[in-house]
Amino acid sequence: MKRTKIKDLLHGEGGEVLVKGWVKTRRDSKGGFSFLEINDGSCLANIQVVAEHTLPDYSSIENQLTTGSCVSVRGKLVASKGKGQSKEVQATEIRVYGSAPVDYPLQKKRHSFEFLREIAHLRPRTNTFGAVMRVRNRLAFSIHRFFQDQGFVYLNTPIVTTSDCEGAGEMFQVTTLDLSNPPRADGAVHGKIDFSQDFFGEKTFLTVSGQLEGEIYAMALAEIYTFGPTFRAENSNTSRHLAEFWMVEPEMAFYDLDDNMDLAEEFIKFLLSDVMEHCAEDMEFFNKRIDTTILETLKNIIDNRFERLTYTDAIHQLQKASKIFTYPVEWGFALQAEHERYLSEKVFKKPIIVFNYPEQIKSFYMKLNEGGETVRAMDVLLPNLGEIIGGSQREENYEVLLQRMRDKDIDPEEYWWYLDLRKFGSAPHSGFGLGFERLVQFVTGMENIRDVIPFPRTPKHAKF
Amino acid sequence: MKRTKIKDLLHGEGGEVLVKGWVKTRRDSKGGFSFLEINDGSCLANIQVVAEHTLPDYSSIENQLTTGSCVSVRGKLVASKGKGQSKEVQATEIRVYGSAPVDYPLQKKRHSFEFLREIAHLRPRTNTFGAVMRVRNRLAFSIHRFFQDQGFVYLNTPIVTTSDCEGAGEMFQVTTLDLSNPPRADGAVHGKIDFSQDFFGEKTFLTVSGQLEGEIYAMALAEIYTFGPTFRAENSNTSRHLAEFWMVEPEMAFYDLDDNMDLAEEFIKFLLSDVMEHCAEDMEFFNKRIDTTILETLKNIIDNRFERLTYTDAIHQLQKASKIFTYPVEWGFALQAEHERYLSEKVFKKPIIVFNYPEQIKSFYMKLNEGGETVRAMDVLLPNLGEIIGGSQREENYEVLLQRMRDKDIDPEEYWWYLDLRKFGSAPHSGFGLGFERLVQFVTGMENIRDVIPFPRTPKHAKF
Numbered sequence: 056m057k058r059t060k061i062k063d064l065l066h067g068e069g070g071e072v073l074v075k076g077w078v079k080t081r082r083d084s085k086g087g088f089s090f091l092e093i094n095d096g097s098c099l100a101n102i103q104v105v106a107e108h109t110l111p112d113y114s115s116i117e118n119q120l121t122t123g124s125c126v127s128v129r130g131k132l133v134a135s136k137g138k139g140q141s142k143e144v145q146a147t148e149i150r151v152y153g154s155a156p157v158d159y160p161l162q163k164k165r166h167s168f169e170f171l172r173e174i175a176h177l178r179p180r181t182n183t184f185g186a187v188m189r190v191r192n193r194l195a196f197s198i199h200r201f202f203q204d205q206g207f208v209y210l211n212t213p214i215v216t217t218s219d220c221e222g223a224g225e226m227f228q229v230t231t232l233d234l235s236n237p238p239r240a241d242g243a244v245h246g247k248i249d250f251s252q253d254f255f256g257e258k259t260f261l262t263v264s265g266q267l268e269g270e271i272y273a274m275a276l277a278e279i280y281t282f283g284p285t286f287r288a289e290n291s292n293t294s295r296h297l298a299e300f301w302m303v304e305p306e307m308a309f310y311d312l313d314d315n316m317d318l319a320e321e322f323i324k325f326l327l328s329d330v331m332e333h334c335a336e337d338m339e340f341f342n343k344r345i346d347t348t349i350l351e352t353l354k355n356i357i358d359n360r361f362e363r364l365t366y367t368d369a370i371h372q373l374q375k376a377s378k379i380f381t382y383p384v385e386w387g388f389a390l391q392a393e394h395e396r397y398l399s400e401k402v403f404k405k406p407i408i409v410f411n412y413p414e415q416i417k418s419f420y421m422k423l424n425e426g427g428e429t430v431r432a433m434d435v436l437l438p439n440l441g442e443i444i445g446g447s448q449r450e451e452n453y454e455v456l457l458q459r460m461r462d463k464d465i466d467p468e469e470y471w472w473y474l475d476l477r478k479f480g481s482a483p484h485s486g487f488g489l490g491f492e493r494l495v496q497f498v499t500g501m502e503n504i505r506d507v508i509p510f511p512r513t514p515k516h517a518k519f
Numbered sequence: 520m521k522r523t524k525i526k527d528l529l530h531g532e533g534g535e536v537l538v539k540g541w542v543k544t545r546r547d548s549k550g551g552f553s554f555l556e557i558n559d560g561s562c563l564a565n566i567q568v569v570a571e572h573t574l575p576d577y578s579s580i581e582n583q584l585t586t587g588s589c590v591s592v593r594g595k596l597v598a599s600k601g602k603g604q605s606k607e608v609q610a611t612e613i614r615v616y617g618s619a620p621v622d623y624p625l626q627k628k629r630h631s632f633e634f635l636r637e638i639a640h641l642r643p644r645t646n647t648f649g650a651v652m653r654v655r656n657r658l659a660f661s662i663h664r665f666f667q668d669q670g671f672v673y674l675n676t677p678i679v680t681t682s683d684c685e686g687a688g689e690m691f692q693v694t695t696l697d698l699s700n701p702p703r704a705d706g707a708v709h710g711k712i713d714f715s716q717d718f719f720g721e722k723t724f725l726t727v728s729g730q731l732e733g734e735i736y737a738m739a740l741a742e743i744y745t746f747g748p749t750f751r752a753e754n755s756n757t758s759r760h761l762a763e764f765w766m767v768e769p770e771m772a773f774y775d776l777d778d779n780m781d782l783a784e785e786f787i788k789f790l791l792s793d794v795m796e797h798c799a800e801d802m803e804f805f806n807k808r809i810d811t812t813i814l815e816t817l818k819n820i821i822d823n824r825f826e827r828l829t830y831t832d833a834i835h836q837l838q839k840a841s842k843i844f845t846y847p848v849e850w851g852f853a854l855q856a857e858h859e860r861y862l863s864e865k866v867f868k869k870p871i872i873v874f875n876y877p878e879q880i881k882s883f884y885m886k887l888n889e890g891g892e893t894v895r896a897m898d899v900l901l902p903n904l905g906e907i908i909g910g911s912q913r914e915e916n917y918e919v920l921l922q923r924m925r926d927k928d929i930d931p932e933e934y935w936w937y938l939d940l941r942k943f944g945s946a947p948h949s950g951f952g953l954g955f956e957r958l959v960q961f962v963t964g965m966e967n968i969r970d971v972i973p974f975p976r977t978p979k980h981a982k983f
Contacts, residue, residue, distance in 0.1 A: 058773060075773045077944050096740030125944040153945030176936040179739035192672040199663055208656040213974040214748050215763055217981050229691050231752045234712050237698055248698050254752055256979035275643035276560030284678050288695045288718055299679055309539045472640040472983055480541050480589040481617025510677040515720035517681050519936055
């Protein structure tokens with residue numbers, strides 16, 4: 056007989072069933088039976104199993120039916136007479152796959168998220184982490200569906216890269232050299248490392264972004280997206296930073312900045328609608344236990360057109376504000392989190408897209424506007440979160456791009472292939488990046504980003 | 520006006536259209552017009568554009584309409600009078616986004632795959648690589664659909680890991696230490712490296728598999744799958760090896776080895792059927808240009824039940840063979856590629872699943888059969904390829920697993936969390952791994968695995 060998932064049982068018709076899962080709680084009745092709450096991860100809800108003490112061999116397993124044990128239950132699915140659940144299973148046979156001794160760390164009481172991080176191998180068995188992972192799963196699939204439905208091609212850009220343009224100090228190095236005695240170029244003890252002897256024959260790093268490679272494929276297949284791990288070796292111990300995280304980066308030929316903003320807005324709205332529809336039970340849980348405003352916040356985003364304003368207008372808005380900011384509000388300076396949140400939360404009370412940023416605070420590849428003072432960059436800022444998406448139209452003009460690289464001290468030789476894209480069949484194109492864990496964090500209302508990824512990597516932590 | 524993708528144009532109804540893409544070829548007629556073949560990556564086929572030389576400003580762009588240039592064409596979609604295409608666009612306006620000078624490397628003539636690897640930033644514009652990437656995209660999406668439809672949860676296991684059980688020699692090290700002058704534990708020039716000062720506070724590597732972490736989540740959510748990059752620092756310069764490749768690893772609680780084999784077979788058949796249905800044009804191309812047996816091979820796999828035989832039976836079959844093998848055929852020795860291919864191609868002429876391998880040639884985590892001589896491992900072997908999937912039922916018994924680790928010199932202390940899964944609510948469970956690029960290689964018939972991944976990483980090569 057095949058097991059039925061609890062998700063399906065709860066909408067099932069009754070009859071003989073086989074359930075498998077983990078015992079969350081057990082309650083003994085004086086009437087000669089026990090109630091077991093069983094969960095199998097298919098949904099947040101447990102199924103109640105009623106175990107009569109007259110079951111065959113019951114006395115031999117009774118002691119093993121404790122919180123955390125894993126069981127297989129055959130029985131009859133019936134309408135429940137008790138409160139709190141509509142269906143229950145009247146067991147006719149119970150088998151214990153694995154017991155859970157009294158030192159099982161996940162006993163009934165509530166545990167702090169900090170403690171649960173120490174037992175990341177058991178925390179997926181809790182209500183919160185089960186719900187987070189189902190929501191994360193749905194969001195990941197929605198990302199694929201959104202792009203696939205529109206004919207975008209999923210692209211796996213490389214993880215190991217020789218390109219270090221975004222600042223070598225923030226990148227992880229990848230090597231097979233013997234660190235305790237690496238080959239030296241001149242044979243001297245403190246000489247330069249001879250990377251020609253390394254696995255890839257040169258110095259290699261973990262990628263910080265697949266964008267540049269994404270542009271290669273956009274210049275051939277027109278619309279592509281990446282969705283893969285990226286890395287930052289920043290020593291940031293905050294609730295918003297991970298050293299290893301997943302990023303989504305669409306890149307589209309023939310899109311200008313307006314098209315790019317349209318796509319970003321449509322994308323966010325699609326993801327939020329989809330997760331509210333398909334993870335209704337889990338989202339109710341987050342709204343009840345984690346952040347009581349989360350459903351309202353998501354609805355507000357879905358229902359409102361994102362306000363679009365230039366960086367220059369954003370500065371004007373901030374200068375008009377009565378609020379005193381910690382960081383200076385002045386044209387040419389980056390917008391800080393306090394500025395971004397003030398604009399989206401206080402001024403517009405909805406998502407905003409700020410675009411046309413000063414060229415000197417943005418990357419070399421962003422398309423220069425006429426006049427040369429601003430570039431076609433955009434940031435999508437959400438209330439309660441801040442930046443969720445950053446993107447731009449890319450500079451497609453060879454000469455302009457070359458000059459921008461020189462101005463920003465980037466070696467054009469290293470990016471010969473990137474320049475080639477502007478030399479051979481160049482086209483206007485745009486793209487953006489979305490940090491996946493930031494999205495999951497926002498959707499679930501979880502405070503710490505370490506709690507929305509299975510095994511977080513942060514400074515001094517790479518356990519499991 | 521919005522551009523129409525060529526894929527949709529070819530099935531379009533006619534009328535005013537806007538096409539954007541890259542010129543593949545141009546042919547000039549004596550009648551005062553030119554034929555441009557345009558491709559936008561949405562499909563293999565080009566659309567033919569007819570450009571009358573009387574078009575406004577035509578003389579100013581005429582020289583730029585060369586192979587590789589990028590254009591925007593407004594015009595009328597009509598039935599074509601010429602041979603070789605059913606539809607064409609009669610241009611009313613042509614705009615050149617980017618020209619392609621005469622040194623554009625992808626001129627009309629055929630190029631070797633070796634040469635194209637040197638220009639990996641342009642090769643996606645060729646017919647073959649466009650087709651490979653569309654098939655790769657579809658297979659990736661099919662993998663998600665297959666598991667999502669059955670309620671599996673997509674899991675992102677970590678890329679950076681401290682675990683080196685599968686042999687540190689084959690792993691890449693990840694570090695932020697200054698290689699030319701790393702901190703030494705005892706301060707001496709040649710002393711041991713002090714990894715407590717490294718980013719993660721200990722020695723870290725790139726993952727070779729997400730399986731062990733996958734088991735963690737299977738023991739909570741019952742059915743999960745990973746799909747992400749994995750790494751091998753093997754110095755293998757073959758047409759079947761990459762240092763960086765994508766792997767799919769489902770892991771399921773309550774599955775025994777039979778269930779595991781059922782899932783693997785169903786999985787392969789689903790993927791092949793799905794890609795034949797959704798990439799019919801590209802698959803015809805591969806069948807014509809790359810391997811004229813590929814469609815027949817795929818159909819044969821879809822239509823036949825995979826033959827299942829034990830390792831012991833496989834050895835008997837091989838010993839009966841008249842063929843002389845290079846490697847010994849003897850119980851206890853690993854099956855080599857020549858053995859695997861002989862069995863699937865000559866003996867059974869269809870996919871086979873070999874299971875119950877000798878315990879001494881398989882990993883510590885595989886479930887020991889009664890008698891202790893074999894473990895519940897399985898390999899799915901395809902004709903013309905060999906191993907596509909390797910998997911096993913996992914050892915769920917704490918004491919047996921501990922003993923197996925000791926026997927194989929694996930430090931149980933390092934795997935305390937893995938052992939914990941057997942201590943608290945253990946359950947029978949199984950899983951397998953599929954190398955994604957091997958699958959793409961098999962489906963497309965491409966000879967070299969470097970040609971089915973956008974930017975291959977192999978010894979001494981990490982370009983782009």
